[in-house]
Amino acid sequence: MSELTQSHFESELEPPNGEPLTVETALANLTHEDVSLRYYAAWWLGKFGAGSPGVVEALITALHDEDDRTELGGYPLRRNAARALGKLGDRRAVPELLQALECSDYYVQAAAAQSLGMLGDPACIPAMMNLLSGGVESAQLMPGRPHLAKPVEAAMEALEALRATEAAALIEPFLQHPVPRVQYAAARSLYVLTQHPAYGERLVRSLSEADLKLRRKLLLDLGASGYLPGAEAIAHASVENSFKMIALKSLLESNLKQTNPVALSPAATQVMTLMDALL
Amino acid sequence: MIVTKAVDASELIRAVEQADSPSRLVAAVNTLATSGLEAGIPTLIAVLGYNNPEAASVAVEGLIRLGDVAVLPLIEQLDEYNYGARAYSFRALAAIADPRALEVLLSTAETDFAPSVRRAAAKGLGNLRWEKLPEGDRAIAQDKTLQALLTISHDPDWAIRYAAIVGLQALAIASRNPSQSPQAQLSSAILERLTAMAEADPDLAVQARVWMAQQQLEHLTAP
Numbered sequence: 001m002s003e004l005t006q007s008h009f010e011s012e013l014e015p016p017n018g019e020p021l022t023v024e025t026a027l028a029n030l031t032h033e034d035v036s037l038r039y040y041a042a043w044w045l046g047k048f049g050a051g052s053p054g055v056v057e058a059l060i061t062a063l064h065d066e067d068d069r070t071e072l073g074g075y076p077l078r079r080n081a082a083r084a085l086g087k088l089g090d091r092r093a094v095p096e097l098l099q100a101l102e103c104s105d106y107y108v109q110a111a112a113a114q115s116l117g118m119l120g121d122p123a124c125i126p127a128m129m130n131l132l133s134g135g136v137e138s139a140q141l142m143p144g145r146p147h148l149a150k151p152v153e154a155a156m157e158a159l160e161a162l163r164a165t166e167a168a169a170l171i172e173p174f175l176q177h178p179v180p181r182v183q184y185a186a187a188r189s190l191y192v193l194t195q196h197p198a199y200g201e202r203l204v205r206s207l208s209e210a211d212l213k214l215r216r217k218l219l220l221d222l223g224a225s226g227y228l229p230g231a232e233a234i235a236h237a238s239v240e241n242s243f244k245m246i247a248l249k250s251l252l253e254s255n256l257k258q259t260n261p262v263a264l265s266p267a268a269t270q271v272m273t274l275m276d277a278l279l
Numbered sequence: 280m281i282v283t284k285a286v287d288a289s290e291l292i293r294a295v296e297q298a299d300s301p302s303r304l305v306a307a308v309n310t311l312a313t314s315g316l317e318a319g320i321p322t323l324i325a326v327l328g329y330n331n332p333e334a335a336s337v338a339v340e341g342l343i344r345l346g347d348v349a350v351l352p353l354i355e356q357l358d359e360y361n362y363g364a365r366a367y368s369f370r371a372l373a374a375i376a377d378p379r380a381l382e383v384l385l386s387t388a389e390t391d392f393a394p395s396v397r398r399a400a401a402k403g404l405g406n407l408r409w410e411k412l413p414e415g416d417r418a419i420a421q422d423k424t425l426q427a428l429l430t431i432s433h434d435p436d437w438a439i440r441y442a443a444i445v446g447l448q449a450l451a452i453a454s455r456n457p458s459q460s461p462q463a464q465l466s467s468a469i470l471e472r473l474t475a476m477a478e479a480d481p482d483l484a485v486q487a488r489v490w491m492a493q494q495q496l497e498h499l500t501a502p
Contacts, residue, residue, distance in 0.1 A: 238332065238333075240332075241366075241395060242394070242395055242438075245438050245441075249437070249438075249482075249484040252483075252484045252487060253482075253483045253484050256483055256484075256487055257483070264487065264490055264491060264494065268487060269491055272487065272488055272491050275441065275484075275488075276402070276445050279398045279399055279401070279402040279441075279442045279445060
């Protein structure tokens with residue numbers, strides 16, 4: 001899920017003045033009076049700023065920005081800073097991201113949860129579990145908004161990344177969430193955490209019911225789950241080939257990472273045979 | 280007999296052109312595609328641009344079944360303005376594997392702006408039926424193909440590199456067959472590049488595809 005949404009999101013970001021950035025100019029732009037330059041600089045630093053001194057500190061400061069606001073009270077710069085901190089892989093950001101979970105802006109919370117998963121610090125497992133502890137009732141769709149009351153999908157993704165098997169019982173009820181994409185996120189996490197094929201099959205079964213947008217989401221969830229028996233279903237889904245390639249790539253890579261192979265398994269070879277046919 | 284066939288073809292073509300629902304279109308394309316009638320080729324190619332993936336897939340299958348007679352029309356009717364249609368055309372050309380498509384496969388694999396089109400062309404390049412070329416032309420054609428695939432094996436897009444490996448693997452296999460290739464040194468250049476990618480490619484899936492290619496090539500040399 002995250003790889004594709006992230007790349008779509010990134011492709012929409014153009015440097016506002018067309019000038020190529022350096023780490024120095026990007027750091028300076030983080031406090032520029034033009035807030036669109038701040039927003040772009042935060043994204044840029046997440047992509048290109050790894051290892052440069054001062055980047056993590058500057059993005060942590062940007063997590064407290066008050067100047068860049070949307071009409072609905074959102075914090076665009078904070079969102080980008082939270083996303084960037086996940087990509088940079090520096091665990092000094094963990095305490096600040098945990099604080100950002102309390103932000104009034106849903107998208108800041110979601111970005112922080114996702115980044116905490118990417119940073120891989122087991123210390124944030126309790127906070128992620130806490131986001132799920134109210135169950136399905138406390139995570140309903142907000143009236144008139146496209147999102148839930150709490151970023152439970154990001155929390156499940158983070159728990160999955162953190163291999164928090166103890167969270168499985170908290171995730172289970174979300175298989176019954178009224179919003180299908182939340183059900184899929186739950187099934188995906190549960191498969192990763194328990195390796196129980198029933199959860200993988202749940203994703204495969206849903207493929208035949210879902211509309212095109214949801215099918216794409218399902219393919220990405222199946223890919224991220226690493227559930228190899230889902231490969232055929234991905235390859236034959238009626239979705240664009242490029243999408244299937246991304247899903248199969250992610251399926252293959254999650255499997256290879258889990259098994260750390262010295263030789264290719266027959267199942268991995270089969271995934272690649274399916275990918276070859278989609279070229 | 281020939282007259283009857285001509286009448287059949289024009290009826291089948293009219294059914295495709297006049298189909299007024301997606302399901303009728305797919306059914307009409309399927310009838311035309313399975314008829315094996317040469318006269319239906321331009322219509323099948325036109326269907327690739329209808330933005331109906333199911334009909335397009337059926338048309339691609341039909342064009343592949345028709346084989347070599349579809350190659351020149353496919354090349355002449357490549358849709359410059361619709362990359363979706365172009366990708367289908369190249370999947371057909373790649374599967375038919377007639378080396379008359381070599382030039383257009385080379386330029387497309389290297390320079391088309393649409394990744395889906397480049398992937399199809401890269402895969403097709405490796406698979407051509409080289410024995411259809413005059414013997415004296417094979418070495419130079421394969422060398423051009425090798426250079427193109429090596430170049431795109433450095434592409435920033437992982438899926439293009441993946442397709443380049445698929446092409447390189449097929450080319451290496453062909454180069455070991457004396458009836459297809461006069462030059463065994465092709466395969467050493469390919470093995471060298473595969474080794475480099477196995478060690479240094481940034482994407483795990485691409486590395487894995489290299490391992491698979493290496494395995495299959497080793498398997499061929501094993502006694």
